[in-house]
Amino acid sequence: MSVTDELTGPGKPSFHLEEMVLNMGPQHPSTHGVLRLVLHLDGELAVSVEPVLGYLHRGFEKLAENRTYLQYLAMLSRLDYLSGSFMEWSYVRSIEALMNIEVPKRAEYIRVIVSELNRIISHEVAIGDFMLNLGAVTPFFWVFRDREDVMDLLEMVTGQRMMYNYMRVGGVRWDLPEDFEAGCRKFLKEYPAKIDDYEQLITDNEIFISRTLGMGIIKPYEALDYGLSGPNARASGVDWDLRREVGYSVYPEFDFKVPLGQHGDCFDRYKCRIEEMRESVKIVEQALDAICDGPVNLKLPPMLRPPAGDIYRAVESPRGEYGVYLVSNGGLRPWRLKLRDPTFSAISMIPKLTAGNKIADLVAIVGSLDLLMGGVDR
Amino acid sequence: MTPDSGKLTSQQALEHARDLLGKIARDLTISDWHLVIDVRGDDLPEAALRLRDDEKLSCKYIISIIGVDYVDWMETLYLLRSLDHSVPIRLRVRLDREKPEVPSVTYIWSGANWHEREAYDFFGIRFLGHPDLRRILTREDYDTHPMKKDAWPHRVRRTEWRWENIEKPRRLPGETDRRDRS
C-alpha cells in the first residue's frame, strides 16, 4: 500500500469533489419569510434545490373546524398578509354560494375597489422584494413610500392597514367613508406617474435586464402542469384570469386587459405585475364611476348555518387563484375548510426551476415568483 | 356564477365526460356548475389520464387535491380545470378510513406532488407510487395526522365527529366551552 493510498484509501480519488450543502433559510434575507431552501452547491452552482415548508404552519384549516363561520373571518387576512381582502373574499363567496345569498350591488363594487387597491400594494411589495433580491435597495423604499398612500385609503375604509376583516357574508362591514372617493381619485390620478417612475428606475436598467431576461423560464405547459396561476402563469403566456373567465362579482362590467408575457422568464413576471397594477388602477376608476347607492350588507343571523354541502370558490388574488373549498354539515362550524394557496404551487416549482442555476439567479427566480409564506404554510 | 358564453356548459361537459369515461365513472353529478365525477381508487389514474389528454375536457391544470374526513369514510378530491372551458371538474374518490390508500397522480400532473404530500400530512392518506411521500407542513416526527377528526381523541368530544350532528355541542359537566360564547 502506497502512501497515497494510505492517505486517501484504496479506490478513492486523490481529492474529493464534494457538494456543499447549504441551508438557505428559514432565516435569510431573501427567502420572503421563513422558506427554507436546502441547496446542494457545486461552487456557485446550485445542483439541487429542495424547499422545506412548515415554519409558519399555524393549523388554519384545523382551526376553522373549531370556530363559527363569522369568527373565522377575522383569521383569513392573516394568511396571505399582503393581500388579505382576497382570502376574505373567496371565503365569503363560498359561504354566499352555499347559502344562495345575493349580495347587494354596492357591496360588490366596494369589494372590487378594496381588492384592486389591495392588489396594487401586493404587487408593489412583490416588485420591491424582487429588486431587493437582485440587490437594488432603492426601489424597495420607493414602493413602500407609495404603498403608504393606498394603505391610508384602505385604513380609511376598513380601519386596518393590512388585516382588513372587512368582508362579511352578504356584503361588507360598513359603507365607504365620505371622503374616500375624493382621496381615491386623487391617488388614482397620481399613481400611474409613479409606476412610470419605477419603470424608469428598473425596467430600463441594463443590469436588471441582464439579470432577469431569460432567467427562470417557465413554459406554458409547465405552468399548467404545476398548477401555477396568476401573474406567474400569465407571464408564461397562459391566458387565464378568473376575473375575466369566470367573471365573478361585477368584473364583467369593467373593461380591463389581462397582461401576458411571452417567454415566461423573470423579466416577464416582473413586467406582468407592473402592467397589472396599471390595469387595477383602471378597474378602480371604473368601479368608482359605476358605483351605485344602496345597502352594503344583508341582515343575516349572527350564527350562520349554511346548508349541508360542499362548494369551491376562487378569486384571482395577486398571486393567482386563491380558492376555498368548504364542506358544511349544516352546523355552526365548517366541517372542512381547504384553503388553496397559489404560492404553494409556485414553490413546488422551485426545485425544477432553479436547479442548475447560480445562487444569485436562484435568488432572482425565487424573488420573481412572489412567494409569501403566510399563505403557504397556513 | 355562470360560466362565460361560448364555453362548454356543465351539462355538455357532463355528457362528454360520460362518453369519455364510460364505466370508470361511477357517478356524474353537477354541483353548482362544477362537474363532480366519482371514481374508484383503482380507476383514478386511468380517469385522470383520459381527462387530461382529452381534446375537449383537457384538464391540464390541477387546482388542488383535497382530503376530507367524513368520520365514516374519507375522500380525496382532485380539483381540475381546463383553461379552454371553464367548468371545473372534481374527481372524487371515496377511501376506506381504516386504510386510506389511493394511487398517486404525480406522474400525470407534476403539481400534484405537493398537494398529495399535504393530504398525506393532514389525513394520513397514502398515495401509492408517490416519489417522495413525506410530511410537508408539520414536523417530520409529528405523531398524528392533524386534520383527521379523531386526531386528538382526548380533546374533541365524540359527539362532534358525527356528520349528522348539527346540534349545538352538548356541554359536558364542569366544562366551560369558550367556543359557544359567540
Added chain:
Amino acid sequence: MSGVTDFLTSFLPGFLLALAVIAASAVVFPFLMRRVWGFMCDRLGPNRVGPQGLLQPFADGLKLFVKEDVTPSQAHKYLFLIAPAVALITPMLTQVVIPFSDNYTIANLNIGLIYLVAVGAFSVLGILIAGWASNNKYSLVGGLRAAAQMISYEIPLILNIVLVALLTGSLSLNMIVGAQETVWFGVVQPLAFIIYIIAGVAELNRTPFDLPEAESELVSGYNTEYGGMRFAFFAALIEWGNVTVWAMAGSTLFLGGWRGPLFNSPLWLAVKVGIITLVIIWFFSTFPRLQIDQLMSFAWKVLIPLSLLNVAVTSGFILLWPENFFLPTAIFSWSSIALFIILFPSVIRKVLLRNRLRLLATRKMTTVISGTGKGGIRS
C-alpha cells in the same frame, strides 16, 4: 539617535495622519451615504442624534464597540481575529504615497505608482482570510467571490494607471500632480477615468459589484460571522477606508490631486474624494447587483480590451507626436465615449439583447436537470 528622530519626525506624524484620514472617512462617509441615499429614497435618513443626525456615526460606533466580541466556536481562532487587522493594513499603507500638498507626502517615493498598485492588491487578503476563517459557508463563498473579483478587476485598474504613467512619463505621484497643472488627465483621458471608476467600484466591492457581501444572497458575505467591533472594522473602517484611498488615488491621478481652480490646498483633495464617493453612493442607490459570470465577462470582455486599446492608441500618439500628444489623445478618448453614448440605445443594446436571447436556448438545456416533459412524465 537618528532612529528616534526619524520615528518622531517622519513615521509618527505620517502614521497618525493615515489613521486620521481613515478614521475620518469611516465617520463621514457612512453618514453621508445614509443621508444621501435616504434623500434618493425620498426619506430622511438618520437625523435624530445631534444636529441633522451628525452624531449618528459616533453613536453607531459606540454601540458596536461596546458589544460583546463573539468568536464562533468552530472558527479558526487566530485567523478570525487577525483578519480585520490584515484588511486594515491596505488602506493604511496605500495612502502614504498620496501627495497632500506641494511639499507634503507621507512617504515621497519616486515609484509611488508601482507602490500604490502593489500594496493595493493586498486588500483581498484580509477578506479572503475573514471568509475562510469564519467557517461559515456564506462567508466562504463571499471570500472566494472577493478573490476572483478583485483579481479580475485589478487588471483594468492597473492598465488605466499605466496610461497615467504614459501621459506623465513618471511614476512619482508628485510628478503626476505636477503634470496636471494645465489640464487634468481626467479631461485628457476621460475613458481611462471612467474605466478607473468602474474597475475601482468592483475592486472595492461596492454596488453594483458588491457580490462578496451580497446581502440578499450571502446574508452578509465574508463578514457574516463578525459582530461588534470587528464588524465595525469591516463595515466602516476598511470598506470606507479603501474607498477613500482609492478616491484619493483617483483624484491624484485624474483630477489634479491637491491642485484646484483658485488655490492649491489639500482641501481640494478632500472635495474631489467627496465627489467620487458621492458617485459611489449614487451607483449604490440605482443599480441592482451583477451576477458573478456577468461580472467576470464584463471585466475580461469589455474593460480589459477597452483599456488595452486605449493604452495602445495613446502609446501610438506619444510615439507619433512626442511633444504634443494631449490633443489627439483627448480627441480619441472623448470621441470613443461619444460613440458609445450614440450607439448604445440603437446598436449595442440590440446586440446585447440578441446575444442574451440566443443564450436562452443553451441555458435552458443546462438548467433542466430533472423535470417533466410535455406529457408530464418524469424522466
